[in-house]
Structure formats: structure tokens, C-alpha cells
Amino acid sequence: MSKKMPETPLLDQLESGPWPSFVTGLKRLATAEDKPYADMMKSLLGQLEHSYETRKGYWKGGTVGVFGYGAGVIPRFSEVADRYGESAEFHTIRIMPAPGFFYDTKTLRQFCDIWEEHGSGLIALHGQSGDVMFQGCRTDQVQVAWDKINEMGFDMGGAGAGVRTSASCLGPARCEQSCFDTLRAHKVVIDSCTDDIHRPSLPYKMKFKFSGCANDCANATQRADIAVFGTWRDDMQVNQDEVKKKVTELGRKEFINQVIRMCPAQALALNDDDTLDVDNKSCVRCMHCINVCTKALKPGRDRGIALLAGGKRTLKIGDMMGTVIVPFMKMETDEDYEALVDFGRRLLDFFADNALEHERLGEMIERIGLVNFLEGMELDLDLNMITRPRTNPYVRTDEWDEEVRKWNDRKAGAAE
Amino acid sequence: MSKKMPETPLLDQLESGPWPSFVTGLKRLATAEDKPYADMMKSLLGQLEHSYETRKGYWKGGTVGVFGYGAGVIPRFSEVADRYGESAEFHTIRIMPAPGFFYDTKTLRQFCDIWEEHGSGLIALHGQSGDVMFQGCRTDQVQVAWDKINEMGFDMGGAGAGVRTSASCLGPARCEQSCFDTLRAHKVVIDSCTDDIHRPSLPYKMKFKFSGCANDCANATQRADIAVFGTWRDDMQVNQDEVKKKVTELGRKEFINQVIRMCPAQALALNDDDTLDVDNKSCVRCMHCINVCTKALKPGRDRGIALLAGGKRTLKIGDMMGTVIVPFMKMETDEDYEALVDFGRRLLDFFADNALEHERLGEMIERIGLVNFLEGMELDLDLNMITRPRTNPYVRTDEWDEEVRKWNDRKAGAAE
Amino acid sequence: MTELRRPNECGVPDAKQFMPPVLVKNYGKWAWHDRPRPGVLRHVAESGDTVYTVKAGFQRQADVFTIRRMCDIADKYCDGHIRFTIRSSVEFMTDDEAKVEPLIKALEDAGYPVGGTGNSVGFISHTQGWLHCDIPGTDASGVVKAMMDQLYDEFRNEDMPNRVKITTSCCQINCGGQGDIAINIQHTKPPVINHELVSGVCERPAVIARCPVAAIRPALVNGKPTLEVDEKKCVCCGACYPPCPPMQINDPVNSKIAVWVGGKHSSTRSKPMFHKLVAAGLPNNAPRWPEVAEVVKKILGAYKADARPWERMGEWIERIGWPRFFEMTDLPFTKYHVDNWRGGRTNLNASAQLHF
Amino acid sequence: MTELRRPNECGVPDAKQFMPPVLVKNYGKWAWHDRPRPGVLRHVAESGDTVYTVKAGFQRQADVFTIRRMCDIADKYCDGHIRFTIRSSVEFMTDDEAKVEPLIKALEDAGYPVGGTGNSVGFISHTQGWLHCDIPGTDASGVVKAMMDQLYDEFRNEDMPNRVKITTSCCQINCGGQGDIAINIQHTKPPVINHELVSGVCERPAVIARCPVAAIRPALVNGKPTLEVDEKKCVCCGACYPPCPPMQINDPVNSKIAVWVGGKHSSTRSKPMFHKLVAAGLPNNAPRWPEVAEVVKKILGAYKADARPWERMGEWIERIGWPRFFEMTDLPFTKYHVDNWRGGRTNLNASAQLHF
């Protein structure tokens, strides 16, 4: 005999209004009386309504996992299981989707089937880090559900003090701005870290994100320990005929307002014949003019990536944006992608060896200093890493001449 | 019998070149055989040459003063008096000039006469803080030299942990940009602090500087604990005919380049008829457009001052710029100037009570927090004090509602 | 008991297997795009091939019925291809222009608003809240739904000066990240400690180490080792609560909601920016959070009315100045807005530049 | 012994008593100004009155003969009025246009270059150095003279994009302040301590408190209380030296010269800026410091060639980017340029904005 639907007067208020309602979705599951999860979802709705009434959460953690892996399941046990017993266990399985969040319906339908059989019928597409979150699983169903998902060709996502599931913008798949293959980089880098995803033993979490250009559709800057950005080294590509059309379309004044005046580097000028003058040495590859003039302007042809390190949310020292640690790496050939994978591996080693417990990469770099980090990682110092040189004299420059020699050697080397 | 001129082959090299040579000046004094200071200056030249040879300084401090005052004389005793005996004592008397560094020649000649009789004949016009520095005085001459200078109507400048000699731009005396009477403010504020200048007993030095506008010709921002700036609250004054002339003079393109594009607030637009459109709500009173168009643009008529606190050089925590603590005070009537004097007095009291030993105002504010400083000084919080609100959630907001009430009351009060 | 299956450590699936063929064919060879109407993108490849993307609002926390409904639509119009965006919108792609209008109709008929492209208010980045997290001060799905109901038209139209990215977070940890507008929990009282439980469940040195202001110290209560908090120091951040649940930080009344503005990840025009606190002390007023919605709408209204094309929220405010932002939105300014955290001095106005 | 005279605490003299009458008359009523030629300002009052100012270079450390010579000129052309600027230039004012040319001639004949107005390189802000200070690592007057000899033409002409304010400082305390270019001592070795003297002359707790990196600790040497320095921590700032002269920081070889650029007090256009380190390790090469002059001239050359009208040094560099500045000036970039002081992270590039 099936359970009675709980009263949910508060949640019910979230069924009105035009936006698709998750409450309606939850109720649909709770009333799917032919399904194994209907009672669990009634119970879940009851607990959620209780949270709305009391304005408190009632989940606690615990230990649940699958054979062979040390992470990827987020255990949730109810603190009010006495009243909402059927959802007493409501764990999440984090699964890594394909880069770019592409699916075919066959796959999604299979997900649904598995989750109807072994879970709650509730799937989040996607978590903020990028996982498919299969939510609402009893402890005894975790392994079997996982086995089936895994057999489809999907692997467990990250949790705990390890490498996390990654995210990338869809990049070359459908965006003309993309300066490297974000989806490929995402896959090869993360695939080289499976051990650190599945058996986390780093000092703290480690996130990689991949954005094809400075627009950062993957939110990499502040939300990834390592942010990978597409950029270019040569001159941007300009189609002057299309520029003229755009000038005509917007009008000269608006073109100046929206393009020329908004360039952060003051690198643009509109010539008298309505063609565009680009000072590529000043341009900082911010993408703005290219965004406005999608037909007229394009990134250059000598493309690659820049790496930023240290982005994170606020814990302990306040939010951090990533800062540049590699201003340019070519990203075309197999070897180029290998070099990125190699960088990732070396980074994890360095992080494992040098970070304190519960210290994010950004905090570690802040503590040991960027220069020591670069030296440890054998990365070359570059002017693109700084917004400005030091403003205070509190530095000991004993080895000045030696450092100058290094710089000059590098410059000479680069010139060769 | 007079002393032989020392050999000064290194210093002699500073007599060549087109710029006026201080060495030539020193030698002129050293060879003024009829003057009491000739031998002292020969000795001084010897010691200075010795410094040039060995690349080291040879002065040390000590205690020298005048009756009734605790500061204002900078004592200098030679560490190599055995070899350069006549300049073994080479003290400086710091004297406050008139604001704006105005003189008549009678005064200057009198200074020269006194310093020929009692000093070395060497006078610096002026020290970086703004003092006339009568340099090179034997201990036994300090009091008598001082007496004569003081009788001329000049008073001793600051040194040590007290209020220092002030500096102001010449402001209304000869500059059309000046938004308040810098010279008057300088005089009244400093005259109200004579006790703290002459008998220093503050935790550390305290400098006031006065600039008539944001151009900051007095270098107040980073070099004064309290920087007083002229500014205005209403709309800037625009003479459109003169604007048109300026547009013609520079050409439209250059006018846009040099004026419109350089406005930090993007508050300017050039109308099609070559008149100027000023968005006074956005304008930050930076002075740039006014500087370029000296005839066409002027500060508004509702003028006054803003106060910045905390500028200083680098010791202990790195350089600090002053930051806004009073965004606007009217500065027209006698009462207005009185209010500024009163502010200064209250500031000194608060500083004396709350700063640690050897702690500058900026460091104190940094330590106790701007808000506590404002509350202690009974100053109103204002949005002009910040560049942006906090970016981190590390704040305890228990009294939010109470603070909101305060703000609303103030707004209501201001609207009345 | 059967032997446990060894996992197949297959890693990240290959994306191309799921992409529409037109994307595979023109991979990396796109030439330009535009937006024929809100909610629809047209991308044209160097080859001349064109793909239309119809983007719709979605609820993220999706039941299988909803997902299957999306699949039905994708099967009908897109040969079974579908994707989700980084912001949990759903996207349908077709190279057949004729299918665009029917696709839109099918989505809207099903109750899924088409929009979220270009200069619209996108879907709100969504976290877990009371539905799943172990530390939430409020709900996530509910806040998101309540706000999106209010912003429905702004999602379906492109009337904003630039894209608007809103984020929510159900505790101060802020899994939602930076946003043009961020709606976050802000606790206002120190944790209430259940001393009985501490020694049993908390690794005390680790908890102590996690406090950003070193307010936690070991203590003995009734002879049992526990922790205590120096309430004068505590900034009520809640960082001690996840590693030590007996340090309860959540409170139905004192866990308030704060609104932050001007965060931005993109390096477009301006460098990335952190969001800044503008309103706090808002009640955690489930199920519809009207006070929060009101503030959000005020901010969006001012932005929409005053910002210039392409100015992101933070860029607009930096141009017009914070005094004017507070004036336009009529929000109160308090001492709590003044940054007093490490390096807070860099957020003070170190200049004679003033707004009146 | 005669009784000592009580000081007359007369305070700051009134400025008007010394001003030319045309200034007193038009006080606060000036309408506009321009510059008929380098070194000459014309200020016109609302009344129509005009005053010409002729500005000349000076040596600051002035002997009475020089001062009297200036007085002679002021008597002859300016009714005995004269002023000095905040940068120790000397100014002669007259309301008689006819006197301007003869005045210029008189000054230049006497060896005092007329200039320093508008977009010229002004006189260098001058400190004390070996001539008078008790802690200098180099001379001040000598450095200033050596540089101004090199910059003579730049003082007499207005060929720069904007005013150039150069400062010097003879120790790291930097009484010269921020500058478009700042030439400062930078020590490279920790203080050498004369342990015999410490206990006699130094108040040890005060010295310890003054070290910015807490590198100083009390010690016993030969049974005498003294101080010692943790040389690994010490940043060679010299802050311990003034309160404790036995902690000798100055060294003929290891006290080097560093050049900083882009400091600015004005709030004009950009907010005030601190100067930034660009060159270090330059020898303290008295009496002419040619290596320093070379760096300064390189920087000025690049600025003059590349900056736009009204861009101050720091504004120009922020626009073109530091990579380009180092390229143009051919200065080496080292790890020492990377800010590792408190809050140094704010000087790192937190964006995907890059220069190639």
C-alpha cells in the first residue's frame, strides 16, 4: 500500500508562476505510484516542506562509496528520519558528462531508466562543477546503480580532496571564437588524473576549467584552480568590408561608443574611410571588439592557451581570481596537448608535495610566493604575469646581476 | 690665517655641465675668505669629497635645540671631525616660510645676512616638507641665529614626533583652478598646532598639505597624513564658445582624443555642433578636461574641500595613499575655516590618544579600521570613501537594521 | 554475496559521439553567429553550413518525466541531439531553419520559456540547498524558481545592456560563485555549540585551523573536551560548521540573505571582478523570498535604464560610481559595506576623485 | 650668561605681505592661463589683469651669493618679488610683458635655465644626502645635478607628453616621495652590526619594533646585550639604522641604486599611483652616476616617443602594458620585480588579458 502524499502548502506556492517548477517535478515523482521511488519522494517532499517551515536543513554526511573508488558519492542521511523514513538515505552519485554537456536522447533515456530503477528519479543537469548529479539513492542501491551507469561508458566524478570534475565551454563545437580545442583539452587533462579523481589524496580539491577565449563561458577565472584560456599571439583577423558594414549598421557614433571607446587598451581607432585601425601590440585579447563585430573581426591565427592559477571561492582568505602562470602555449599538435597533460601532472605533484592540508592552490602560491612556485614548477617568469611591478622596496636583490643574465640569455635564446 | 682649500677632484666634476652647480656655490662660500664661515665650508667640502671617495655618509645626530622649543633644529655632528674639524658641527634650523613660498627680496637678503654671520652661508629653498633649511650652524650659534630669524617674524618648523611644517600649492594667489584658499587654510590650521610643532609629543609625525584642486600640486595624496583638496559639488562651468574655439584649435579628432576619451568617468561627449555635453553626476572632479581647456571650463561655484587621511612613505607596511574621510566641507566663511581648524585639533587629540608609538595616521586607521576611526572622530560615513563595497563576506552584520535606520535618518535629514 | 565489480575507469566520455553531425563536420571551423530572435542562435561555418540553436529555461533539478519530455522534443526536431549549458539551460540544435519555429512552439507549449541568449537575464546558477546539502542556510531550487518567476520576461527578451549572470548560494561557502548579482546567505550570529557532541564527531585541531579569524579555541565543558568561540572575533562565516556539525551556524531568523553585485569572470573589456556587497539583512523568507526579489528587481531596473550597451553590471557601476548606484537603487549604505578584511584598504578611495 | 630669549610663537607668516600687488588684487579671481613659451606662464584675471611668470632652474642647496643674485634680478624686473615652487624652482612674476624677455635673458646669462613649465621635465625633488643627512646611502645634490645636466634640454623645452616629475632619495626612506621616475637607494645586504656600541646607543625594543619583517632579535655578544639580524628574513630596508646607527646598512658597493617609474600624486584622469620598480642593481657611481642617467634617459626617450598627449608616465605604461615598456626600454625583467610584499597578489595579472 502506498504512502499518503504529505501536505506541502509552502512548496505548493512554488508551483505557481511561469518558470518550470521543480516542485511539480518532485510531486510527479512522488505520485508515480507504479515506481519504486514514489514513497521515497513523498517522504522527501515532507522533509523539504519541513525545511521550508522551520527554515533549516536536515541532512548530514556519512560514508558511502563504491568498490574501487574513494570518492564520487555524496552521502546524505536524514536527521529527521524518524518522521521522513523513506528518504532517510538520499545519496548523490556524481557522474562526469561529455565535455560541452552534449547528449543524445538515447543516453539520457538510459539515465532515466537506471534512475527510476535504483534511485529517486531526480537528476540534476548539471552541478556547478559540471557533474550529472544522480540524486536520491539508498545505500544499498549505490553500487548497482553505479555499475549500470559505468557500463554505459560514464565514469564517476570528483569529490573530496582530489581532482574534480571539469567544465569547458563548448568551444570549437559551435563557437567561432574558440582559440583551442576546449573539449579535447578537457578530456585529455582529466583522463590523465583519474587516479586523483577516484582516490583523492591531495591536500585539498583541485579544479581545472577550459574556456576557449577570454569571454570565459566556463567561469574558469574564479572557479578553477587551473583555468585554461584560449588566446592568440599574432594580429587579429580583420575583414574591413565587414567593418564598414558594421559601421553603417550601428552608425558612426554608436560604433565609436560601442567598439572604439570600450576597448580597454585603447588599441582601436576608426579611420576616416570607416575601416578599423588595430594596434595589436596594445591589444590585450579581451574579445570585446570581436564580440561586437562577429563577422568582421576574429582572433589571430597563431593560437594557443594561457594558464591562470589559483581561482577559488572565499574560504579562509577571501575569494581569489586565478593569475597568469603561463602566458602562452601553442595548442595545435598532439605534442602540444601532451605538454598540457604533462603540465597538469607536474602541477598535481607539486601541489601534493607543497600545499598544507586544506589549502587550495591559490593559497599555496600566495604563501610560498609566485616566484617560488614558478621555480618549483620550472616555469619561465613572464611580464604577462604581473599587472605592475612591485611598488615597495621590501625586497632583497643580492642576485640581481645573475637574474639579469638569465633574462638576457632567455631573450637571446628567443631571438635566435 | 685661513685654511687651505681641500682637493676635491670628484666634486669638481660636478662643476661642469649646464645646470647650476651646488659645488660651485659651496666653493664660493669656502673661498669667501672675509667671511666667518669660509673655513667651515672648506672643511665641509673636504668631508663631502671624502663621502664621494668612500661612498659613505659621515654625519650623526645628537641633541641641539633652542630655548622654549623641543624641535626644529636638526643636529649634525661629524663622525670624521678629526679630519674635518671646522665643520664638526653642522646643524640645520628649519624655518616655516609663508604659504606658497612667497618672498620679497628684503626678507631673503636678511636671511642671507643672518646666515653669513651665524651659519655657513648655505640655505636650502626648500626642504621637501616645505621648510627653509638654514644648514650648517655651530651649536653655539643656533640660539642667536634663531633669535634673529624669529625676530623677523618667522617661526621654527617641525621635526620629530609632532606636527610638521606644511605645504600648500599657491592656489588662489595665481591659479584659476583653486577651489578654496589654500594659503589661508594652511596658515590657520598650522597656527592652531604650534604647540604640537614646537613641543612634539605625538606618537609620530603628522603632516598636513593643501592642494587647491585634484591636480595636487602640493603632493598631498601620498605625502601628507591629512591631505586637503579643493573640489566642487555643483556642475562645472562651461563656456561653450570657448569650447568651440578649442575644438577648432585642436581639430575634432584631437579634441576627442585629448579630452573626451581621456575623461576617467566617460562623462564627456562632444555634440555635433562642437559644444560639450558634461554628465556632472558622473564627473569625478579629476580636473583633466579643465586643464586642457583652461579658457572653456572651470570648476563649479559650490566649492569646498575634501579631506584624505593616511598618506605616507613606506616604513613598516609599504607606501600609503591618503583615502577620503570627508568628501565635502564648504570652505568660504570664517566659520568654515574655523571648522577645519577644529577638525585638525580633534584629529590630533584622537591621534595622540589612539596611535601606537611610531605609528603614522594611515597605519593607525588601517589597524583600527576606517569605520572605528570615523566613529571616534564623529565623522559621517559616505560612499565617496570607498572605491567599492566589500568583496568578501567576512563581516558580522548583527546591527544591520539599526545601521539602515541611521542611514535613512541621515538621508531624510539631508533632504529636509 | 556476489563479488563486487571493478569499475571501468573510462574517464571523460568523448563529446563527438553525442554532437549533431553538422557540429562534427564544422568542428573548429565556425565563421560567425548572430541571434535571429531572443532564444535563438544562428552559427554559420566557413563551409556555409548553418546551425540554429534554440535555448530554453529549465529547472536543473529535473525529474525523469521532464527529461524524457525534452528527449521527445529533441527526437522530433533534432535527430535526438540535445545539450545543456554551463548554466543548466537546455539547447536544441538543428540545421533546418524550418524547424526553428515549431521547436520554439513545442518548448513554450510544454512550459519551457525560450530565451536566455544575448543580453537577457540568464538562468540563475543553481546550488543544492535544503534539498540535498548538509549545511544550507536556505534553499536553492526554491530561491531560483521564485526569482526566475519574477525575471521571466527578462529571460525571454534581450533588453539588458549586456548579459546578466545571477548566482545564488545557500550558505556562505557560495558554490554559485561570482555573479552580476549574487544572492547569498549571510549569517549574523556565531555558531551555537552542542558541547555534548563535539568530542565525538569533530577533529578539533582541523576545525580550529579552518576559522579565518582564529576565533575558535579548545575548551572543556562538563569535563568533556569541546570547542568554544570568541564571539567578539567571530565573523559568522560558518566555515567551522561543515567539519563540525555541532557548531550549528544556521538559524531560521539570524541567517539572513545578502545581495552582491558586479561580479564577473570574463576578461572582456574590464578584468574579472569580484561581486560587492550591496544589501544584507534580508529575511530568509521562504517560499517566495519577496524582499530579495524586490532588491534584485530594483538593481536590474536601474541597470537596464542607465547602463550603456555592452556594459556589464560591474562596469556600469564603476563608471557611474557607487554613490550613484546606491542613489538609483535607493539601497541603504552602512558601515558593513566598508571592507575591513585583509587588504581592505585597496577598496578605499585613495584619490581626490569624488562623485556629487 | 645672558638670559635666554623666549621664542615668539608667531607661526606661519602671512603670504600676502610678500606677493606682487597684482596677485593680491586678483587673489582668487584668476580666469585662465596659458604658456607663451616654455618657462613662461601667463595668468589672466577676471579683471583683465595679467601676470607673467618666468620660471627658472635652481640648485636648492643655495649659497648666499646665489640667493642674492636672484634677489638682484627680482629687484630689477619684479619690484623685489620672488617665489620658489614646491619643487624648488624659482619664479619671477611681472605684470609688464615687456620685462619678460629681458628677465629671461638675465636669468640665462646668470646660468639659470628658464623652463620647467608645462610638459617639460621639472626640477628633481631634492633631498639631503651626504651633505647633511645622518643615514644616506648616496648623495642627493650630486645625483640631482648630474641628472639635470643630462636633462637640461628637457627642462627648457616642453616636448614631453605631460609633465615629468622626477624624484631622488638618498636612502630607502625616500623623502623624495613618489615620482614619474624615482631614483632611490636600494640596499642589497643586511646591516653590519657593531655589537660593541648597540647597548650604549640603541633603545633595543624600539629598534626591534621598527623592522617590517621582524628579523631583529635581542642577543648577547661577548656578554653584552646587543641585537642580531635573521639574515634570511631581512629585506635590507635600512629601517633599523636611524634608530640604531651601529646597525650600519650603508655600503659603498652593496648599496645600489634602483629606478622606479609611474608614481603620481594627482587624481587627474587616473587615480594616484605608486611608482613601480623597473631597474635595480645600478652602481652608486659618484660623482656622475652615468649608469643611472642612462636608464633615466632610456625611459624618458620611450615615453616621449610613444605616449599620447596628457598621458603621465604611469598612465602611458598602463595603457601599453608592462611587457611593452620593458621591451621598449630594453630593461631586464627579473623575479625581484614581482611584488611579494603584503597584498602583492593585487599586483599579479588576475585576468586573461595578455600582451604579445
Ligand code: SRM
Ligand atoms: C630634510 C628632508 C629632505 C630634504 O632634503 O628635503 C628630510 C630629511 C629627513 N627625513 Fe624625511 N625629510 C624631508 C621630507 C620628507 C618627506 C616629504 C614630505 O614631507 O612631503 C617624506 C615622505 C612623506 C612622509 O612623511 O611619509 C619623508 C619621509 C621620511 C621618513 C619616512 C616616514 C614613513 O612613515 O615612512 C623618515 C623616517 C622616520 O620618520 O623615522 C624620514 C626621516 C628623515 C630624517 C630625519 C632622517 C632620520 O631619520 O634621521 C632626515 C633628516 C635629514 C637632515 O639631515 O636634514 N623622512 N621625509 C625633508 C624635510 C625638510 C623640510 O622640513 O622641509
Ligand code: SRM
Ligand atoms: C552556451 C554557453 C557556453 C556553454 O558551453 O554552455 C555560452 C555561449 C555563448 N557565449 Fe557565453 N556562454 C555561456 C556561459 C557564459 C558564462 C558563464 C555563465 O553563464 O555562468 C560567461 C561568463 C560570465 C561572467 O563573466 O561571469 C559568459 C560570457 C560570455 C561573454 C562575455 C560577456 C561580457 O561582456 O563580459 C560573451 C561575449 C558576448 O556577449 O558576445 C559570450 C558569448 C557567447 C556566445 C555568443 C559565443 C558564440 O559565439 O557562440 C555564445 C552564445 C550564447 C548566447 O546564449 O547568447 N559569453 N558566457 C553558456 C550559456 C550559459 C547560459 O545558459 O546562459
Ligand code: SRM
Ligand atoms: C553540488 C554543488 C552545488 C550544486 O548544487 O551544483 C556543490 C555542493 C557542495 N559544495 Fe561546493 N558545490 C559545487 C560546486 C562548487 C563551486 C563551483 C565550481 O566548481 O565551479 C565552488 C566555487 C569554486 C571553488 O571551488 O572555490 C564551490 C565551493 C565550495 C567550497 C569552498 C571552497 C573554497 O576554497 O572556498 C566548499 C567547502 C569546502 O571545500 O570545504 C564547498 C563544499 C560543498 C559541499 C561538499 C558542502 C560541504 O562541505 O559539506 C556541498 C555538497 C552538496 C551536496 O549535498 O551535493 N564547495 N563548490 C556543486 C558541485 C556539483 C558538481 O560536482 O558538479
Ligand code: SRM
Ligand atoms: C608652481 C607649482 C605650484 C606651487 O605652488 O609651487 C605648480 C603650478 C602649476 N601646476 Fe602643478 N605646480 C607645481 C607642482 C606640481 C606637482 C608637485 C610636484 O611637482 O612635485 C604636481 C603633482 C605631481 C604628481 O602627480 O605626482 C602637479 C600637478 C599638476 C597637474 C596634474 C598633472 C597630471 O596630469 O597629472 C596640473 C594640470 C596641468 O598640467 O594642466 C598642474 C598645473 C599647474 C598649473 C598649470 C596650474 C595653474 O593654472 O596655474 C601651474 C603651472 C605650472 C607650470 O609650471 O606649468 N600641476 N604640479 C608647482 C611647480 C613645481 C615645479 O617647479 O615644477
Ligand code: SF4
Ligand atoms: S569562452 Fe569563448 S570560445 Fe568558449 S563558448 Fe565562450 S565565447 Fe566561445
Ligand code: SF4
Ligand atoms: S580584443 Fe579587446 S583589447 Fe584587443 S582591440 Fe579588441 S577590444 Fe581592444
Ligand code: SF4
Ligand atoms: S593644485 Fe590645483 S589649485 Fe593648486 S596650483 Fe595646482 S592646479 Fe592650481
Ligand code: SF4
Ligand atoms: S573633470 Fe575629469 S571626470 Fe570630470 S568631466 Fe572633466 S575629465 Fe571627466
Ligand code: SF4
Ligand atoms: S552553497 Fe553551501 S549550502 Fe549551497 S550547495 Fe554549496 S555548500 Fe551546500
Ligand code: SF4
Ligand atoms: S563562524 Fe567562522 S568566524 Fe565564527 S567561529 Fe566559525 S569559522 Fe570562526
Ligand code: SF4
Ligand atoms: S631620503 Fe634618507 S638619506 Fe635622504 S634625506 Fe631622507 S632620510 Fe636622509
Ligand code: SF4
Ligand atoms: S634592514 Fe630592515 S629588514 Fe633588515 S633587519 Fe633592519 S629593519 Fe629589519
